[in-house]
Amino acid sequence: MKTALLVIDVQMALAHEDALGTERSCPEAESNITQLLDKFRGDGSTVVHIHHHGTDPEDPFHPDAPGCAVQPFAAPATNEPIVVKTGSSGFVGTALLAILQDAGVERVILCGATANHCVESTTRSAADLGFQPIYAADAVWTYGLTGPDGKSHNAAQVHSVSMATLDGEIADVKSTNDILAL
Structure with a gap:
């Protein structure tokens, strides 16, 4: 099955958040994204970068x-397409669907940030469009949130809920090691 890696919103605004000491989940995400990039590039597989503007x-x-x-x-890399989005899903208002269809992609592996926003939104869109999404559980990260009820949720809780809402119904949630073994 032809598979593409989607690297979502790995941009400096998030590194700036981290530098401020903002609590975040999954400190190993960058290392795992690097492993996924190395594997896909080494295999000559499709890698698409999605950037938020x-x-x-x-x-x-x-x-x-x-x-x-x-x-x-x-x-x-010079041969890897870049999709620019202005909303949460990498598919809305972009050429992502055409890029994946032209490449014959059937399955997408999603990594990047943030787990519960743009990565989750793009994962949901991918499933709706007929792709088989795999959400890279330890190659995404997020930050804590406070709900409209005033209740605070730490980054690990938000990350866990994002995985729980996707797994088995919308996507397969897998570790980087399991993805690399595919």
């Missing part, structure tokens, strides 16, 4: 902001 000039992901730059470890 905020439309508000105050957004840290705005194209003119330093946070929009890609984190160096996840920099696209």
Whole structure:
């Protein structure tokens, strides 16, 4: 089955959050994304980079902001397509579907940030469009949240809930080691 790796929103705005000491899940995500990139590149498999561009000039992901730059470890190779999105799903308003269809892709492996926002949204869209998504559980990360009820949820809880809502119904949730063994 032809498989593509989707690397989502691995941009400096998130590295800036980390540098501020913001609590996050999955500190090994960058290392695992690097392993996935190495494997896919070594096999000559399809790798697509999805980058977020905020439309508000105050957004840290705005194209003119330093946070929009890609984190160096996840920099696209010259032959790897880059899809720019302005919403949460990498499929909405982009060429991602056409890129994957043109490459004959049937299964997508999703990694990047954040687990419960753009990675989860792109995973859901991939399933809706007929792809077989695999959510790389330890190659994604997120941050804590406070709900409208004022209740705080730490990053590990948010990460766990994201995996739980996807696994078995929308996607297969697997570790990087299990994905590399596929």
